[in-house]
Amino acid sequence: MDKAMTRRSFLKTGSLVIAAATVANSTELFNASQVYGSAEMPFKPHAFLEIRADDTVVVWVGQTNLGQGTHTGLAMVIADELDASWGNVQVKMALAADPFKDPVWHAQLTGGSTSFRHRWDLLRSVGAAARQMLLEAAAQQWGLNAGECKASEGKIIHPDGRSLRYGQLVETAGKRAVPVNPQLKNPAAHTIIGTQKARLDIPDKVQGKTVYGFDFTLPGMCVAVVARPPRYGAVPEAYNADAAMAVKGVIKVIPLEERIAVCAENTYAAMRGRNALDLKWSEGSHPNLSDEMIAAVFTDSLKKKGADAGKKGGVDQALATASQTLQQEYSLPYLSHGQVEPINCTAHVEKDRCRIWIPTQMQTATQMTASSLTGLPIENVEVMTLPAGGGFGLRGEQDPVVDSVLLSQALDRPVKVIWTREDDFIHGYFRPANRSRVQAGLDEHGQIICWDHTIAAPSVMSRVMPHAVVDGIDPDAVSGVSDMVYTFANHAVHYVMVNLPVTVGWWRSVGFSSNIFAVESFMDELAHAAGKDPVLFRLAHMEKGSRSYDVLALLAEKGGWNTPVPAGRARGVAVSACFESFAAHMAEVSVGENGNVKVHRVVCALDCGTAIYPDAIKAQAEAGVVMGLSAAFHEQVSFAKGGVKTANYDDYPVLTMSDVPEVEVFIAKNDFKAGGVGEPVLPSVAPAVANAIFKASGIRLRELPFRKDLLKQG
Amino acid sequence: MFALTVNGTRQQVDVAPDTPLLWVLRDNLGITSVKYSCGIAECGMCTVLIDGTARRSCVVPIEEVDGSAITTIEGLPDDHPVKIAWIEKQVPQCGYCQPGIMLQTVDFLSRVPHPSETEINNAMDDVICRCGSHPRIRKAIRMAAKITASQGG
Known part of the structure; x- marks a missing residue:
């Protein structure tokens, strides 16, 4: 196949008729240079969709498979509007390309629970456009108007009952113009959206066939493990390259600025080679950094007034007239993602191109990173997204891309960079710690008349999207407070940016x-x-009647808030709205005399608009409860001697089976635009449990992870 | 030189005696369904069956298992009750931890064919699934036990 031809058609992104350079399923990944072009595809009305003469419907996705079910769900939306036969649908991961960029954020990424909410009309239009083209093709063949025919289950049906399979129509349909504004279905006509489907990626995962980034291999590839500074700002002072080279299988030791890479024929040799370096590091930029020092910085920060991140009415005047005022402080730690597959990236830099295989959540950033390092134009950087063993936001980071590209250049061969578990904890980009003080006033009827909230937290956006930080306010750091589900006449939000070397x-x-x-x-x-x-x-x-209101009412009804609580237990609730969805949780707990908390049951109510793929939504909601409880009871990154102290899962326990409660999920039924799912199901878990613990014990826990010592009686 | 029977096939590997079985399987034999995650036997992702017993291959030196029969997830038949149950209950999310958890389940159910809820919780309390598939793992274990019982296993 003519590479230049493919490249040109690849770049024709202005039109709906484009051919995304694509790589087939995981079993063919190893022949990753194979590229298909439009000439071999009679019917490819959009980069997302291709229908073959054998009736196979291939849905190409640009979203990362992190196990969230998106790959199946995206196909469900397109297949529904297409009236495809679900059994003929396949999903394939596409190379990074413009058509797969988020239409709102203009970058290819999987984050912010955007896969559907930013593509709701686009995905449906792709399926609907193809359906219309197939209808027109069949109608023309029969000498009818398209309106006289109908589409169903992968066929166009003649009024007399005859039918043509989509595969029989691809040649003629492919010659038709792609309609710009195809007619979308009435939601009542959906036959795939909202139904139970088996996730398409699960059989391979169960059979052990899925090739994750960490498993990826290429002919001639070597594996690199990179020693990175164990303390912020540290640099290597001495190391023994000869000792590393003496390890069987080690190929080369390569310094990269403040890092030392050990490249080897296999993973174990690279890991052993790095250990053999016997590296001596400098003290670093913040040798006094420790949990205590960080706590003191947060305490000081919260004394500051901070930047105005929202102001409505007059909080001070309202406080002066309140019948009752209340003030409290809350504290949350830095968290690690703890995703089970450690960070990795494989790169092969050649004269005219750079190919990258990575379980990334941010393909565009990967392309840009490799482009700037190699000097190759972006379109010469091919990024193949591999299935990820969890991500939770971390996989947007580009450190392994930098190292694998530099090392591939240095060695002139494909290089896979892998992080060990310790690397993952020590060099993480943590969920920022957060300390806040809230003051509110109640009137004589017990209604809140004012809410004054000061947040001290490090800023993620200052690093990744500095232009979004205006007047010292990181909009993410104040999210959920500046945009609450509640309405108060007087409301003020202040933000104090905490500046520490800890990467967030x-x-x-x-x-x-x-x-x-x-x-x-x-x-x-x-x-x-x-x-x-x-x-x-x-x-x-x-x-009243708002979606937040309704989702809390749904929770109370379905969870049985007003029903008798089993003896020895108590219930708590919490609600939140984010990523265009609305979620509420109810926790049922008991507190033992030893301070042990047992979470017996957690109920989740979720309004995520049109529930495209209910079982995957339910799975995400279950997962949100587990991760929310894990953060509530266990998780905390520790710091000492200028760096991260937490090194492995034994330092960072996560929730395990015995502590996982019964989880019930109730999804609101409506036809609203699809909202986010993966993230909205998390924030209200921990407060629902804290509120239930208070009800059970009379003790209010304002710090995460929960401190058992505060709950011990007497 | 060490000898292993991996999923029924005899293999010979020339590695240092202290090389963990995990890396022999991945690096030398190319069996990447056996996952690396913690390297210190905390998470369970590298679990394989060694002569039928679930063990964490990241801390088992090859010299200790010379001559043993190793079963990885590929070594279970496609219609093994655990695999059927894992698909039926739609257990995996990212799926990275699941082969290890499934193999631990095979060992567990061979010893406790009719487990109680508490026995399931205790048997699975030392594995990590960061995605939070736990509620479905529980259901799948119960289903796998039922299938096995119905097969007279």
Whole structure:
């Protein structure tokens, strides 16, 4: 196949008729240079969709498979509008390319729960356009108007009952113009959206066939393990390259600025080679950095006034007239992603191109990174996204791309860079720690008349999107507080940016993961102070009939908030709205005399608009409960001697089976635009549990992870 | 030189005696369904069956298992009750941890064919699934136990 031809058609992104350079399924990944062009595809009305003469419907996706079910869900949307026969649908991962960029954010990435909410009309239009072209092709063949025929289950049906399979129509349909505004289905006509489907990637995962980034290999590839500074700002002072070279299988030791790479014929040799380096590091830029030092910085930061991140009415005047005022502080730690597949990237830099295989969440950034390092134009950087063993936001980072590209250049062969588990913890980009102080006033009826909230937290956006930080305000750091589900007449938000060397990054549900704990815990404290039922108190501060209101009402109804609580247990609730979806949780807990908390049951109510793929949504909601409880009870990154102290899972326990409660999920039924799922199901878990613990024990926990010592009786 | 029978096939490898079985399987034999994640036997992702017993291959030196029969997920038949249950209950999310957890389940159910909820929780309390597939793992274990019982296993 003519490479230049493919490249040119690849670049014709202005038209709907484009041919994305593509690589076939995982079993063919090893022959990754193979590229297919439009000439071999009679019917490819869009980069997302191709129909073959054998009736196979291939949906090409640009979203990363992190196990969230998106690959199946995206195909469900297109197949529904296409009236495809679901059994003929295949999903394939596409090379990074313009058509796969997020239409709102203009970069190819998987994050912010955007896969559907930013493509809702686009995905449906792709399927609908193809359906219309097939209808027109069949109608022309029969001498009918397209309106006289109908599409169903992969066939166009003649009024007399005859039919033509889509595969029989690809040649003629492919010659038709792609309609710009195809007619979309009425939601009532959906036959695939909203139904139960088996996830297409699960059989391979169960059979052990899925090739993750860490497993990827190429002929002639070597594996590199890179020694990175164990303390912030440290540089190598001495190391023994000869000792590393003496390890069987080690090929070369290559210094990369403040890092030392050991390249070997296989992974184990590279790991052993790095250990043999016997590296001596300098003290680093912040030798006094420790948990205590960080705590002191946060305490000082919270004393500052901060930048105005939202102001409505007059909080001070309202406080002066309040019947009752309340003030509390909440604290959350730095968190690691703890995704089970360590960070990795494979790169092969050649004269005219650079190919990269990586389980990345940010393909465009990977292309740009490799382009700037190699000097190759972006379109000569091919990024193949491999299935990821978890991500949760971390996989947007580009460190392994830099190292694998530099090392491939140095060695003139493909190089896979892998991180060990210790690398993953020590060199993470953590969910920012967060300390906040909230003050509110209640009127004589127990209604909140003012809310004053100061947040001290490091800023992720200052590093990754500095232009979004205006007047000292990181909008992510104040999310969930500046845009609450509640309405108060007087509301003020202040943000104090905490500057520490600790690297911070996106973590599932980002700023909401911290701020909702403070907001929803404090709402509970206020309900208690007002002598009100926690659900009714919340509802009384929401607009009746709003989606937040309705999702909390759904939770109360389905979860049985007003039913008797089993003996020895207590319930708590919390609600939040983010990523265009609305979620509420109810936790049922008991607290033992030894301070042990048992979470018996967690109920989740979720309004994510059109529930495209209910079982995957349910799986995400279950997962949100597990991850939310894990953060609530266990997780905390520790620091000492100028760097990260947490080194492996034994330092960073996550929730395991015995502590996983029964999880019930209720999904609101509506036809709204599809909202996010993966992230909205997380933030209200921890506060629901804290509120239930308070109800059970009378003890209010304002710090995560929960401190068992505070719960011990007597 | 060490000898292993991996999924029924006899293999010989020339590696240092202290090389962990995990890396022999991955680096030397190319069996990448056996996952690396922690390297210290904390997570369970590298679990394989060694002569029928689930063990964490990241801390098992090759010299200790010379001559043993190793089963990885590929060594279970496609219609093994655990595989059927894992698909039926739609367990995996990212799926990286699942081969190890499934192999631990095979060992567990061979010893405790009719497990209680508490026995399942205890048997699976030392594995990590960061995605949070736990509620479905529980259901799949119960289903696999039922299938096995119905097969007279």
